[in-house]
Amino acid sequence: xxxxxxxLITFVLHMVNGHQVKxxxxxxxxxxxxxxxxxxxxxxxxxxxxxxxxxxEFIVEDVQMPKGFCTSAWAxxxxxxxxxxxxxxxxxxxEKGVAVNCCIDGxxxxxFKLERI
Numbered sequence: 320x321x322x323x324x325x326x327l328i329t330f331v332l333h334m335v336n337g338h339q340v341k342x343x344x345x346x347x348x349x350x351x352x353x354x355x356x357x358x359x360x361x362x363x364x365x366x367x368x369x370x371x372x373x374x375x376e377f378i379v380e381d382v383q384m385p386k387g388f389c390t391s392a393w394a395x396x397x398x399x400x401x402x403x404x405x406x407x408x409x410x411x412x413x414e415k416g417v418a419v420n421c422c423i424d425g426x427x428x429x430x431f432k433l434e435r436i
Contacts, residue, residue, distance in 0.1 A: 337404035338416075338435045340379040342388075342396070344371045345419070345430040353426060361426075368422075368429050378436075379404065389429075392422035396431055403435040 347367040350357055370389045377385040382404050384393045399409070399418040408415045416435030421428040 337382055338406065340400050340403050341434045341436050342377040342379060342385070342400070343432045343434070344373055344375040345432050346373055347371055347429045348427055350426045353428065357426065359426070365427060368424065368427050371429050389422065391424065392429060392431070395423045396420040396433065399433055403433055406435075 349367040350361070350365050352367075368389075371392075377388055379385055379400055382401055384390070384397075396418075399420055402409070403416055403418060409418050412418070418433040419430065420433065421430045
C-alpha cells in the first residue's frame with residue numbers, strides 16, 4: 320500500500336501535535352459533601368474549590384496546561400489528557416476519546432470530564 324507524501328506529512332504532524340482535549344468541570348465538592356466528619360483537623364472552614372466553577376471549560380492544545388488551570392489538578396489529570404490527545408482510549412468506557420478524572424484534593428475534589436476534540 321502506497322501512502323502519498325502529503326498524507327504521511329499530515330499523519331506525522333498529527334502524531335506530533337495530537338488532538339485538542341476539552342476539559343469540563345463537572346462538579347466541585349465541599350468537605351461536608353465528601354465526609355460526615357473530616358478525617359483531619361482543618362485550620363479553618365473549607366468550602367468547594369474556588370479556582371473552578373461547575374460547567375467551566377478549558378481547551379488543551381499541544382498537551383500544554385491551559386492558562387488559569389490549577390497546577391495540582393493538572394498533575395492529576397495529565398496522564399489521561401496525554402492519552403486522549405494522542406488518540407488513546409480508556410477501555411472501561413464505551414465512549415471513545417473520553418475520560419473522567421478528579422483532582423488530588425481529597426477533602427474538596429473537583430471532577431473533570433476530558434474529551435478528545
